[in-house]
Amino acid sequence: MVEKQYVIFQLHTEEYGIDINYVQEIVLMQEITKIPQASELMEGVIQMRGRIIPVVDLKKRFYGLSNDIEADRRIIIVDIGSQSVGIIADQVWEVLRIREDLIEPPPPLMGNLNSSGVAGIGKLENRLLIILDLAGAFTAEEKSVLEAEQNITNTV
Numbered sequence: 001m002v003e004k005q006y007v008i009f010q011l012h013t014e015e016y017g018i019d020i021n022y023v024q025e026i027v028l029m030q031e032i033t034k035i036p037q038a039s040e041l042m043e044g045v046i047q048m049r050g051r052i053i054p055v056v057d058l059k060k061r062f063y064g065l066s067n068d069i070e071a072d073r074r075i076i077i078v079d080i081g082s083q084s085v086g087i088i089a090d091q092v093w094e095v096l097r098i099r100e101d102l103i104e105p106p107p108p109l110m111g112n113l114n115s116s117g118v119a120g121i122g123k124l125e126n127r128l129l130i131i132l133d134l135a136g137a138f139t140a141e142e143k144s145v146l147e148a149e150q151n152i153t154n155t156v
Contacts, residue, residue, distance in 0.1 A: 003100070004019055004100065005095055005098075006019060006095065006096055006129070007092065009090070009091060009092045009093060010090040010091045010092075010093065011062060011063070011090055012059055012065060015093070015129050015130065016130045017098070017122055017129045017131045018076065018134065022080075022134050023078055026074050026076050026077070026092050027048070027074065028075075029074060030046055030075070032045065032055050042054050043056060043088065046075065048077065051084070054083075055075060055085070055087075055088060056085060056088070057088045058137070059090070061137075073090060074088075075087065076089055080137075080138065081135070096129075098122050098129075103120040103122045103123070103131055105119075106121060107121075117133050117135075118132065118136075119131045119132060119136070
């Protein structure tokens, strides 16, 4: 049976998984520079090895809550298409191998979750994981805004 590796992290009270192939690195929370008139999706930007990386708060998107920017938080740097984006996580737990047969599509009664980036639900022994599809977590418009903001800040 085919297995994939997922980085497991917490947002609010739930556990999420991102395919490790999209994860560049996980860094400690650092000061996030706010960009005037940036989209609501974007918390701001950070600098990593000379590159400017936009940072988003999925907790705000999924739960309507803002992350407190505390030192124990983490930023997961991921690839979304041709750009790098930081995702604020309350905690990053582990990297797990999960067999494909243990991941089910979102229940149909939950509406169109694929448009919000939920690819499926991972069933482990005593817990459920929300598996994210990063390509679907952001609309085409949001991706272009993130890319434009990253390009603008990298040319300054």
